[in-house]
Amino acid sequence: MKLVQTQIGRRAFIKNTSLASGGLVLGFSILNSCKPKDIETMAVKEMPNEWFEINAYLKIGDNGLVTIMSPNPEFGQGVITSMPMIVADELDIAWENVLVEQANLNAEDYGWQFTGGSQGIRRRWQGLRMAGATARQMLKEAAAESWKVPVSEITTSEGILLHENSGNSAGYGEMASLAAQREVPEEVPLKEVKDFTIIGTPKKDVEARKVVTGKPLFGVDYQFKGALVAMATHPPAFGLKLKSYDDSAVRNMPGIVDVFPIKSLEEGATRGYFDTTAFTDLVVVVGKTTWEVMNARKQLRVSWEPIADHKLTIDRFGNQMEIDVPKGLENTDQHYAQMNEMASMPGTIARKDGDPEKAFKNAAKVIERSYSCPFLAHNCMEPMNFFANVTEEKALLAGPLQAPALAEATVAARLGIPIENIEVELTRMGGGFGRRAYGHYAVEAAVISKQLKAPVKLVYDREDDMTFGIYRPSYHATYRAALDENNNLVAFHVKAGGVPETPLFANRFPAGAVDNYLAEQWEINSNITIGAFRAPRSNFMAGVEQAFLDEVAELAGKDPIDFRLELLKKAKDNPVGENNDYDPVRYAGVLELVREKSNWDNSPANANRGVAAYFCHNSYAAHVLDVIMENGQPKVEKVVCALDCGIVVNPDAAANMAEGAIVDGIGNAMYGTLSFTDGKPDQTNFDRYRIIRHAEAPKEIEVHFVKNEIDPTGLGEPPFPPVPGALANALYKATGRRLYHQPFINDRPPLVG
């Protein structure tokens, strides 16, 4: 047992009577069909007469039931289950006596409520444990005082306080009232990893029953008395803006209430780093029902005009920067031509070790390959939407956001409403993948509600969602490797860039494992909006690097896993350079585990297997992927995956997320593409934007975790980036062709179809 200072401020523990007084507080209080009796546990558990709030994360009922708040927004990664599991374990309560609620935005109580960057569990780990452990300590102190015995002699077991010598015992519920009045202890004992009873055991998603019975959980399901529906029309192409519009055919259509223009952000105003949006001038159609608004909006006649070159001022968390937005209607063909040109010229050097030029000159063998990928749309199944009810002095906002605090700050600035007068309810998100970190749609909803003077739900249709995106950029990378006469890798050169950002990570593997190393980068500016997409930049670099290493291993006549392990051994024993950002031992660990679990060393001669591994977002992933040929078409049969993310909080849910990441990786590498013609996305819905479907998913996915006691790191992203590499390597075995350009289905000549 170790003692940890309570770093949570005293303020966070002050009893919040508004929460404590109302019995069970539902996550989404306005979802009217979500009455307490619908909650699964209620069927068997009597609700307490009174709740006692011990701290912002938990309250204990007089009958021993515990309600735990899940602070971060949920978008399918399972934090609404895993975060309360961490609190419950340290509290020492039986999981079946726990009710979970989604917290709304409340920075004072919950700090940085952000879903993204695979940081949720990693950053909350200590705080959530302390929330549980602090409450447990306060319960013990309350019992010690009641029983007049030393607190050190009191033990707990699944919600029961016990003093062995005196024979006293009490449920948490009995001591909750006393405990809630105690001072927060300055130090709390935390459990040893071996003593965890909930962490590390599979627990079902606490909202799964609501999901499978179709309960209102999502932003699009949000209901509010008198709420109208709004849709906003944006320019059809990047590089255009609103000129004028004629709404005469729209206004008298059935159900239509109003048509008006909005400016979601003021021109020239400094933008937050996540205020990305290309289209700030929109024409809004408001009506009574979605169908009526959808129909009426088609009758809107809008004229667009080209944008001029301009600058935006961005506040990147305290650092002001200016970015140039170029005019023009961009084309995908032109992007690739520009990227090829940039790739042929020297880039900006990001890292150099040894003397790469000399090493390449003196090499026995040199191999060079270039790779590219297109823009991608996130395509969350739930299109962007948001509810807003803005009155003179305050605003109620509700909907799907990954970074609610950032959207709230922008709404406050845009509407001139003090931030404390804005309430943000967090709804379950129908997918996010990075897209919902950019909350312009929440700002739009707020501006619409203010102008309309009425509660309103802004909804995007699929076409809005796909063509008003914050996309994964298009990238390009050229790799060169040099082998000596003994097939040792003596030099490595990566040059990467993209539209409009570079994907390069100069200090990642194989940096540190090669004596002569050069990393260069370049960028091509664009007016197409881009942003985080599941494992930003890694989602390209991992796959292409791992495909290239496969070719280098083949050239060297080495087994691809042996080859990687040989490099990792060097990075461990004699690391080159100083800023290598990976742990070669843990990196090798996932490769060794995947080798064992996939039975790699006894692969059948006719197996079409590809391997890939990667480190990003603080975690390690390795995959072995098997492709079979079925009627002349390659199909992924099986994937074996090894992950090292430290302690795994909820193993089955973690495996589910890894399975999803693998399917997502195969899908995007194989089919994903968003192309542009004259600034206009060519794909506007799922008829032309190909998403992986059931028949294309692997038959089987095995997920294995490295077992250790390292504090947990992220998992939403790390299994995703190496997948295209493993796929490309397996497809090479199956078809004899190396694939360099995503999506593979379009790589010349077409792979299939």
Next chain:
Amino acid sequence: MVEPLTKIITGGFESQKIVNSEKLYIMANFKLNINGKIQEVDVDPNTPLLWVLREHLNLVGAKYGCGIAQCGSCTVHVQGVAVRSCMLAVSTVGNQEITTIEGLSENGEHPVQEAWLELDVPQCGYCQTGQIMTAAALLENNPNPSDEEIDMAMNGNICRCGTYVRIKKAIKLAANS
């Protein structure tokens, strides 16, 4: 300028004609047989069943995903057949039996829902009601589907989180229960 409403008869059901300045719009009364209950709505006959369910009847389990019958999030049963409600005009439904996820079972005890819970299939969950409705219709007609039959039946339902492997396992589990 909206003229006074006049009653007209359209396609066998009683309707109201709204003559707008230039266009003709019709609101009609429909009696729908949803989850074993007759429900009455007054809507434009072209309104897709999805929006009638979601916005007029407060049955939000069926989801909008694409509006063009490509993603399956809006799947409901019409006479036991899995149908994309986003492109099914309410006027074409007549008195056919409609089942939505809300009517598939009282509290999620349909074998397909139970299997989904047992294997903890959902991630974000948005597409899952549509997946479940398609799977339930499949098993109704084919109690022991092969992998290929599952693929074929389910291929119209996109899951962006990539839960396909678990969905297939859950369908098999439900088939065996």
